[in-house]
Amino acid sequence: MSLPASLPASVPASVPATRRQQLAAGVRDSFSAGLGILPLGVALGLMVVQAGLPWWLAPALSLSAFAGSVELLVVGMAATVTPLGAIALTVLVVNFRHVFYAFSFPLHVVRHPLAKAYAVYAMIDEAYAVNAALPEAERSAPRLLAMQVACEAYWIGGGLAGVALGTALPGPVKGLEFALCALFTALALDAVRSRSELPSVVLAGASVAAALVLTPEAALFTALLLFLALLLARHALAARRNAGRPQEVAGSA
Known part of the structure; x- marks a missing residue:
């Protein structure tokens, strides 16, 4: 199949030719991630209202710390008057990934x-997953940034929708505190189905078992x-193994 006349022969057909096309491609990339981001944003807004916290906390958290898992944790910890130091340590550890x-x-x-x-x-997480699936030749700054802006719009919009819904409902919605646990359960199940991520699941299980026994x-x-x-140790071992592979190949040749 020949290339369109508007594209130079040196540019792959899959790469958007103009900035507008790259922006549109980035927005399209965000659609799959938005299916998960938007409902979680709604859950965040509902949790803020049901916890008796001010409504503006939902968009404020979404702008100051754009990380769904941490925001859901912070709302729960703030509702129980958790010390600021414990909240800060939780944010650091959870977002260190x-x-x-x-x-x-x-x-x-x-x-x-x-x-x-x-x-x-x-x-x-969603931005990383979407970009990891793109070929290197199709990546560009406009496409990346458009996808990230769209994802944040889903998150903030979902939070505001959740605030409005929570204000309009006559009573609380039970089970919202399980939203974050359900999210990570789904991610863990996906990791189990992917053989390449199975070691991470095993390390996570070992960490939980040791923590329940020790503290x-x-x-x-x-x-x-x-x-x-354990993840740092695994990364160091993988880097050392990959660094030694060219020497082994050269020696065998």
Whole structure:
């Protein structure tokens, strides 16, 4: 099949030719992620209202800390008057996974400093997953940023919709506190089905089991710290193994 006349022969047909097409492609990329982001945003808004917290906390959290899992945790901890130090430690440990995302997230395609700062800020799980599925030739700054802006719009819009819904409902909705647990349960099941991520699931299970035995009164924090240490060790071993492969090939040749 020949290339369209508007595209140079050196540009792959799958790459958008104009900035507008790249932006449109980024918005389309966000649709699949939005199916999960929007309902969680609604759950966040409902939780804020049902916890008796001010309605503006939902958009404020979405703008100051664009990370769905942490925001849902913070709402629950704020409702129970958890000490600020415990909240800060929870946010740090839960969001530390983004450090690993940065190793392979395509930040190099974003040139402008402010745009790159936003790309780092909006590097959520869904944005990482969507970009990981894209071929390198199809990645661009407009496409990446458009997808991230759209994902944040889903999250903020869902939160405001949840606030409005929670205000209009005559009574509380039971089970919303399980939304975050359900999210991570679904992610864990996906990881189990993917053989490449099975070691991570095993490490997570071992971390939880050890934490329940060693520090049952603070099992969550201990499990998170143990899992983080095990992931770092796994990454170091994988990097050492990959670094040794070219030498082994060269020696065998």
